[in-house]
Amino acid sequence: MVDAAGAPGWAGIDASESAFWTVHQGDARDVDNLLSGAAADKNTPFLQTTITSPPYATLVDYGSDNQIGFGQSYEDYLESCKSIFQSLYRWTLDTGSMWVVADSLLERRPKKGKPSRLVPLPFELAAQAESVGWILREVVIWRKDRTRPWSHRGKLRNGFEYVLFFVKSNNYVFNEDRLRDTGNLKSWWVKYPERHNPWGMSPDNVWEIPIPVQGSWNDAAFRHACPFPPELVRRMVLLSSNEGDVVFDPFAGSGSVVNGATREGRKGLGLELNQDYVARFHDQVRLENQVKPEPKPVGLMTQRLLELRMLKYPKELAKQLLRGGFTSGQINAVLMDVKSVNYKPARTSYGAIECSVIIDDGVTEADRERLLLLLQDVMKKAPLSKYGLEAECGLVRARDVERAIDGKDVSVYTKGRTWYADLVLPSHEVEGWIRQAGTPTVVPVLSPLHVQQSLEESL
Numbered sequence: 223m224v225d226a227a228g229a230p231g232w233a234g235i236d237a238s239e240s241a242f243w244t245v246h247q248g249d250a251r252d253v254d255n256l257l258s259g260a261a262a263d264k265n266t267p268f269l270q271t272t273i274t275s276p277p278y279a280t281l282v283d284y285g286s287d288n289q290i291g292f293g294q295s296y297e298d299y300l301e302s303c304k305s306i307f308q309s310l311y312r313w314t315l316d317t318g319s320m321w322v323v324a325d326s327l328l329e330r331r332p333k334k335g336k337p338s339r340l341v342p343l344p345f346e347l348a349a350q351a352e353s354v355g356w357i358l359r360e361v362v363i364w365r366k367d368r369t370r371p372w373s374h375r376g377k378l379r380n381g382f383e384y385v386l387f388f389v390k391s392n393n394y395v396f397n398e399d400r401l402r403d404t405g406n407l408k409s410w411w412v413k414y415p416e417r418h419n420p421w422g423m424s425p426d427n428v429w430e431i432p433i434p435v436q437g438s439w440n441d442a443a444f445r446h447a448c449p450f451p452p453e454l455v456r457r458m459v460l461l462s463s464n465e466g467d468v469v470f471d472p473f474a475g476s477g478s479v480v481n482g483a484t485r486e487g488r489k490g491l492g493l494e495l496n497q498d499y500v501a502r503f504h505d506q507v508r509l510e511n512q513v514k515p516e517p518k519p520v521g522l523m524t525q526r527l528l529e530l531r532m533l534k535y536p537k538e539l540a541k542q543l544l545r546g547g548f549t550s551g552q553i554n555a556v557l558m559d560v561k562s563v564n565y566k567p568a569r570t571s572y573g574a575i576e577c578s579v580i581i582d583d584g585v586t587e588a589d590r591e592r593l594l595l596l597l598q599d600v601m602k603k604a605p606l607s608k609y610g611l612e613a614e615c616g617l618v619r620a621r622d623v624e625r626a627i628d629g630k631d632v633s634v635y636t637k638g639r640t641w642y643a644d645l646v647l648p649s650h651e652v653e654g655w656i657r658q659a660g661t662p663t664v665v666p667v668l669s670p671l672h673v674q675q676s677l678e679e680s681l
């Protein structure tokens with residue numbers, strides 16, 4: 223992007239300057255003009271995502287002449303929104319998207335003797351957006367603690383707003399892994415770690431986010447009719463853009479989107495008609511919110527689920543080998559070592575492990591060969607193939623176990639409890655322990671990974 227000088231509303235600031243990425247005063251109906259002034263060339267889209275909430279139909283006066291909504295007919299209001307959606311479509315990258323936050327409303331003047339009709343404004347806006355090419359891809363319910371007080375006889379108190387997500391193509395950016403959460407795991411996570419994604423549950427489409435208390439952003443209260451809470455902006459920004467991308471809001475209001483985007487390392491750009499709002503953004507809000515939050519440390523739950531999954535793999539492996547006809551007299555134990563762990567969501571796997579099936583010194587060479595084939599076979603099939611682990615597995619004789627352990631201490635997991643280590647052994651004692659352990663019903667797991675997780679304790 224180069225010269226935006228001369229573009230109305232951009233105050234003559236060059237788009238290559240950092241001062242350009244802020245809230246500017248201007249009319250969203252001029253957005254085509256404005257964005258072409260900021261583009262590298264007049265035809266190259268550069269918006270990654272737009273996050274916005276248009277004025278609340280014709281109901282709310284945001285205090286400027288010629289505003290969209292208040293003072294217009296409902297039809298003209300929808301037409302204005304449509305032309306803006308069309309311009310945004312043009313300036314959005316193929317991988318891009320548009321979020322529209324909107325609420326339904328009650329018809330003002332019902333027919334005599336009739337109840338006032340609920341106007342599904344979000345879906346009427348969606349129809350406008352779709353008529354110019356956008357594809358409605360998701361609807362999120364934003365559950366709020368407080369809403370504008372529309373309660374009415376014979377109606378329930380309104381407790382949510384709609385968040386509509388539109389895309390241009392199938393290649394749209396959507397990073398749902400960034401919003402995974404381990405907070406809601408069921409109590410049986412300890413015994414069945416393989417049934418839980420260690421990075422947390424995929425985010426759902428009901429977001430419970432309180433709205434900010436007006437004026438709480440700064441001592442000098444900035445009262446705007448409906449500022450987005452920072453958490454709402456954060457979710458939309460993280461889902462639909464990456465660092466360095468342009469995030470736009472043509473109805474910037476308090477500037478919450480520009481702030482939230484900047485905080486996450488995006489280029490936030492906003493337009494707002496009301497000069498007072500723009501001035502307040504520059505005076506108060508922007509500076510306050512520039513501190514980038516620390517990246518979230520790896521949660522204890524994520525860490526523990528990864529460990530438990532890795533420890534359960536060798537137990538399951540032994541179980542499959544016994545099912546294949548071998549006995550716990552032949553398979554003395556399984557040694558598992560961790561090679562790498564993906565604490566952050568990765569497309570490849572949860573991590574890599576190495577398993578050595580410790581076989582009795584008396585196992586014949588023919589049985590050893592047969593066991594090796596069976597081992598390769600069970601690793602490829604469910605349930606082991608579903609563990610999401612890169613596993614390298616082989617066989618080792620009990621007499622060679624000390625060498626295989628390579629001087630490390632190992633924790634011993636018996637009776638199938640791969641979540642609670644019974645004891646820790648130095649490598650030179652492992653062979654002796656195996657011999658005196660006899661023939662247990664469940665093959666023990668040995669590992670340098672030490673976990674003692676009680677079943678009751680929650681993290």
Ligand SMILES: C[S@@+](CC[C@H](N)C(=O)[O-])C[C@H]1O[C@@H](n2cnc3c(N)ncnc32)[C@H](O)[C@@H]1O
Binds near residue numbers: 275290473479499
């Ligand atoms: C629902 S509010 C947006 C609130 C915003 N999401 C926030 O977090 O503060 C709609 C905004 O659109 C602005 N507006 C109305 N007509 C406009 C126009 N023609 N161009 C740009 N902004 C306009 C209003 O002044 C108001 O601030």
